Amino acid sequence: MALLRNHIAAITGAGSGIGRAIASGYAREGARVVLLDINATAAAEAAREIRDAGGKAESFALDVTRRDDCHAVARQIADIAGPVSILVNNAGITRRNGISGATEAVIKDWEDIIAINLTGVFNVTHAFMDSLRATRGRIVNIGSVQSFMHLRTPTSPAYTASKHGVLGLTRALAAELGKDGVRVNAIGPGFIETPLNEKVRASDPGLVKIFVDHTPLGRAGKPEDIVGPAIFLASDLSAFVTGSIVMADGGYRTI
Numbered sequence: 704m705a706l707l708r709n710h711i712a713a714i715t716g717a718g719s720g721i722g723r724a725i726a727s728g729y730a731r732e733g734a735r736v737v738l739l740d741i742n743a744t745a746a747a748e749a750a751r752e753i754r755d756a757g758g759k760a761e762s763f764a765l766d767v768t769r770r771d772d773c774h775a776v777a778r779q780i781a782d783i784a785g786p787v788s789i790l791v792n793n794a795g796i797t798r799r800n801g802i803s804g805a806t807e808a809v810i811k812d813w814e815d816i817i818a819i820n821l822t823g824v825f826n827v828t829h830a831f832m833d834s835l836r837a838t839r840g841r842i843v844n845i846g847s848v849q850s851f852m853h854l855r856t857p858t859s860p861a862y863t864a865s866k867h868g869v870l871g872l873t874r875a876l877a878a879e880l881g882k883d884g885v886r887v888n889a890i891g892p893g894f895i896e897t898p899l900n901e902k903v904r905a906s907d908p909g910l911v912k913i914f915v916d917h918t919p920l921g922r923a924g925k926p927e928d929i930v931g932p933a934i935f936l937a938s939d940l941s942a943f944v945t946g947s948i949v950m951a952d953g954g955y956r957t958i
């Protein structure tokens with residue numbers, strides 16, 4: 704069953720981790736995938752891997768904080784591939800400092816995280832709006848358990864604020880774009896083993912244990928754990944679902 708045949712899907716942060724897994728999963732379901740990442744080499748390599756496996760993929764360098772570049776890349780993709788009907792806003796960073804550190808560092812964390820994780824979602828969505836309206840498209844935003852809560856493990860206020868913002872933006876856009884047939888949903892991953900948390904996993908196994916002990920399914924997630932929900936929200940299987948967040952967190956928020 705090819706659930707995404709005839710779709711063109713753009714995925715930000717697709718050179719690594721969750722975005723890379725979603726791009727491969729969408730390609731397996733028949734979508735033509737466009738991988739966008741600040742790391743052009745990683746995106747190109749991931750696209751090549753998909754093509755080698757028989758999928759349709761291309762890649763572009765994109766820093767989601769650069770608004771003009773977002774619009775330029777959206778125009779380029781429309782010219783080369785056609786209108787994007789699925790957008791996955793996945794690019795994100797994290798830092799694990801509170802508000803009590805050195806002022807310059809605290810301010811830099813705030814500005815970088817909000818610029819990428821929240822304003823980046825706005826920039827890219829705005830850039831693809833014409834294509835998404837024309838195709839009655841689907842937007843999938845990557846939130847977090849931190850769309851609902853802060854964590855006791857080291858993390859920054861900016862990260863929690865940005866992911867709360869992603870959920871708010873998801874709901875606002877779902878409300879506005881429903882009349883155009885555009886559906887907007889989010890996924891809330893729990894702790895997923897990716898390069899984003901590679902360092903902390905290596906240096907602080909106690910942190911992973913705190914997560915796993917709090918997770919009813921008793922394990923950390925893998926990028927592949929996010930692929931099924933991402934296919935569901937992009938496909939007609941979720942035709943009456945909008946403004947929702949699908950938690951893929953092993954049950955973290957239930958206890």
Ligand code: NAP
Pocket residue numbers: 715716717718719720721722739740741742745765766767768793794795796797819823845846847848891892893894895896897898899900
């Ligand atoms: P990842 O492996 O670090 O992948 C993120 C990708 O986004 C990287 O290729 C990164 O490039 C790229 N990127 C960073 N800044 C960018 C920018 N300005 N413009 C475009 N691309 C940019 O992280 P991940 O764990 O897959 O995370 C993906 C999303 O899931 C993020 O939104 C994250 O907040 C969310 N999430 C992750 C977890 C988790 O436990 N892993 C849990 C909840 C939510 P560089 O490597 O060059 O920076």
